[in-house]
Amino acid sequence: MTDRAWIDAALTAARPQAVSALLRYFRDLDAAEEAFQDACLRALRTWPENGPPRDPVAWLIFVGRNAAFDARRRVSRQAPMPDEELISDREDAEAAMVERLDDADYRDGVLRLLFICCHPDLPAPQQIALALRIVSGLTVAEIARAFLVGESAMEQRITRAKAKVAAADVPFEAPGPVERAERLGAVLLMIYLLFNEGYSASSGEAPLRAPLCEEAIRLGRLLLRLFPAEPEAMGLVALMLLQHARAAARFDEAGEIVLLDQQDRTRWNGPLISEGINLIGKAVRHRRPGPYQAQAAIAATHARAVRAEDTDWAEIDLLYGLLERLQPSPVVTLNRAVAVSKLKGPRAALEMIAPLEERLAGYFYFFGVKGALHMELGEEAPAREAFGRAIALARTAAEAAHIRSHLDRLQGAEERRA
Amino acid sequence: MLYAMLCYDSEDVVCAWSQEKNDAVMADLGAVQQRLAAQGRLGPVARLMPTTAATTIRKGREAMVIDGPFAETKEQLLGFFIVDCASLDEAIETAKELGDACGSGGSFEVRPVMLFNPVAPTL
Structure with missing residues (x-):
């Protein structure tokens, strides 16, 4: 017996790996998505009866690939489809496939699938919408709701984005180390933008858009499992966990913004905060600082303060200084000025931000x-x-x-x- | 005889659970735990953070610190410690101390605990 909620979660979890393997096989995004869809339909029919397969990802790849073959055969010869009952998870063919697809293939496959969505010609909202459709498997209606736009507008946006991506040729060969690092950087940024899309929502929209934050965290964790020793991936996931942990305290009952120093800290999510603090601790041990790590370390410093007045502003000032060096931007300096005002007073902070006014x-x-x-x-x-x-x-x-x-x-x- | 019940599942799937599903599972598990506690049979219970939060310390003369969970299949889970540590660095140091005391090869996986219920008083 396998319940529907379990199956849904298993299909969602398997999607990035299964679709990327099918894409590698068919070299066509629509064909890969269709094959995965077919496999999911079969899973919904057979899993409740037979129980879940030992390796759902391998099962879905195997069945999806076969379903696509069947479809082609059906078109050419009108041959009957084989009974899916015959496809068991204990089949040798499936086991062989699992062996061929080792971790490195999965890893580069999933990275590639995410990287396709980060095409530089696509504006950020389109990158995110495409990733939600292809990688996360959200329906167009769900994505439209999260972006607060109509369904047909979103459908068009995704179709256009897909066409552009299809025209671009991202090679299927395993990437070299430099290329892999570049892809990872682009994908981390896209996940960060996805998170911000949900995080910057106003209170009325927040419930609709919170799933964007959760999905970004899920994709971040997925990436981190594939690349466990990348400090910036740890930094990004830590940053998202620490920000998301404050979600319940960010608006009051009237829907007004509650600033960090006014928030009811008992409403922060403790487990998410400890996970974030642990992850940033892991990242820092690598001594390869980056902007996500710096931002996560700032968020962790805020999270460590039990009361707003306990905040270690000197540490935050230092970390913003690091962030200014890593990623110079007037917005970073503006944020640093807030820490400076706590340390040296508002006058010093005003002097610091005066040169930023033009920009x-x-x-x-x-x-x-x-x-x-x-x-x-x-x-x-x-x-x-x-x-x-x-x-x-x-x-x-x-x-x-x-x-x-x-x-x-x-x-x-x-x-x-x- | 005390038995440790070690929980294995697909993390991908558990991470894809909705909050409602997660709450429902925790409530169902809670009911079983309450029954066991009432019978005086329940020891400490812990839910661990995801493996992305794990660090592995490979024992040896020069202990090696590796990101991620313990992934070898040649060694088996033989026991565990729960230690209160102020930071990951302290946890790693503590694991190294324990590793030195064991002497042999193998590893310690250091994984933060998300939820901890200490031993039921009747046990």
């Missing part, structure tokens, strides 16, 4: 931070001006509401004085 003129957070720093110094006019610009740049109602609450506090302070 961050269209960035909501820049004016949010600037306004908050002026407010801390009791400088109302510049605070008000910065908050005004932040509201104009807000992308969601929750962002705008958050800044308005600052303006209300300024107003309150003024009235009390008057």
Whole structure:
């Protein structure tokens, strides 16, 4: 007896490896997906009766490949399909296939499948949608819901992305070390973008988009199992776990953003935090720092503080300094300024961000931070001006509401004085 | 006689469980554990973090630290320790100490514990 929930989970889990092996075989994405789909239908028919096979991935590859052959034979000779009852998981052919497909093949196959989705001509949202369709096996309707767009628009987006990917030729040979590292870097970035797509949702959208974060974590863990000694893969998974651990505390009941120092830390997910902290500890031992590790280490430093006032800001300042060197960006400097304001006061932080204003003129957070720093110094006019610009740049109602609450506090302070 | 019951399953599948499915499994297991505890037969229970959180220490004169779970098939699981450590580094050091004390070859897999119920008081 095998229940439906188990089968669904097993099929989802097997998908990246099985589709990538079928792709390697058919050299055609649509054919590989179709063969996998056929194999899944057969699994749904036979597994509840016969119990699950010992190696579901090998079973699905074997059955998918045969189903495709049958389909072709059917077209040419109208021959009857063989009874799938005859396909048992104990067949020698299947065992032989498992042996041929060793871990290295699986590893490069799955990486290749993910890498196909990262085609540089595809804008990030299309890369993510394609990965969710091909690698994760989400339906177009599910992806459309998570992206908050109509189903036909998403269908078009995925079809167009697939056409572009099909035209590109990613070689099937096992990649060399440099190529493998490049592919891994592109895939890590795509997974990170997928996570952010879910993480940057506003409170109303959060329940719809949380699955994107969970899927990104699942893909990250999959990649980490295939490449267990890659510190940046550890860093990315750690970063996602540590961010996702705070999901329940990020919005209040009214749907407003709760900033890190105001969050109810008892609502953070303890097991995810310890897993993230452990992973970043593992990564750091390699002494090959990278941007994901630095960001994860910053998130871990926040997570270690039981209360906001226990935060080790000196450590965070150091880590942002490392991140600035690894990946120079005005946004990183802006974040570092927040740590500096805690260490040396708001004036030092304002001096630090002053040169960034030109480059961050269209960035909501820049004016949010600037306004908050002026407010801390009791400088109302510049605070008000910065908050005004932040509201104009807000992308969601929750962002705008958050800044308005600052303006209300300024107003309150003024009235009390008057 | 005390028996250790070691739980093996496909991690890919368990990682693909929905939260509801996970909660349902934990609740079902909890019911069995409660029964065993009531009979005074239940010792400590632990759920381990995924193998992606594992580190393996290969014993030897120069202990080797390898990312990932223990993957050899030539050696068998002979026992385990649960030790409170402040960090992964401390856990690795502790595993090395234990390894030195064993003297022989083999490995220790260091895997953080996600959920721990200490020994039931009646045991």
